[in-house]
Amino acid sequence: MDGGSGLNIIYAETLNAMGIDRSRIQPTVVPFHGIVPKKQVMPLRQIDLPVTFGNLTNYRIETLTFEVVGLHGTYHAILGCPCYVKFKAIPNYTYLKLKMLGPRGVITVSTCFQRAYECEVECCEHDAAIVASKDLATIREIIEEVPDPKWLARSFEPVEDAKEVLIRP
Template sequence: MDGGSGLNILYANTLELLEIDRSRLRGDVAPFHGIVPGKRTRPLGRIDLLVCFGTPSNYRKEVLTFEVVEFGGAYHAILGRPCYAKFMAVPNYTYLKLKMPGPNGVITIESTYEHAYDCDVECIEYAEALAEAETLIAHLDQLSSEVPDSKRRAGAFEPTETIKLILVDPACPDNRALRISATLDIK
């Protein structure tokens, strides 16, 4: 449940677990922000799925549109405000309950504090792993910019001080020369 989200999100691996082919995705998608902290995300596509809440004697089902994203998450899906509006559902985060009208009375969906805590821990670990991966990528980019020039041959000599060229054979037209330090002592 995410009452702050303006989207219903479904992860691509959940789509695979449901054995739904990606060819059913519609491509009319726009990028959005906020799912991955500080990152812009472009979904793979949208899909309409039938979602059902309740028990066999008292249930509601509605078609919801989900944005399908490629990255992983701690959940299978995120139900946002569009879901709540469609089901006329009211979330209560304190008691971990979601209530909605059903044909035979109120439908209550509930969770446990232990499950909520485990999900929070998994979300934090995922976010930390993502941040560490970004730091590693930035570090590798920095190291790759410090790689020596690829045109330079291994073992090439580059003097750190001024040098003097001495022709090996002044009579030879190929101008081969030795390089020696211009600051050598006579000793």
């Protein structure tokens, strides 16, 4: 669950493991923004997949669009805001629960704190492996780009032709 993500992301490795037919994958020309500071990342492709939450007696199925990425990740997929909107789901990060309305009541998806901790440790180990790899120099070049100093020093000032408008006359 990633409430800050504007995308649903699935890794190419996950699609391979699922045996998804490549003819279902569609080309895309829309880049990601905000994943790497000041850079855009192009996904490999997009795919529409049915996603099911619930059990045999109370479930929901919706088709979600996923951006397919060739990066290595510690998860199988990342569900972002588009997923929550489509399912009208409410995530609670404190209790590690995702709730949505099903045909026979509330569907609750949850995990245990131990599993969440193990995932966090795995993510940290993955990040440490990247830091130790030869890709670190490339990542540092991207991150260490310094913004224009004029932009940083600028204070908030209206443009020359700005017109003053009273909000509450």
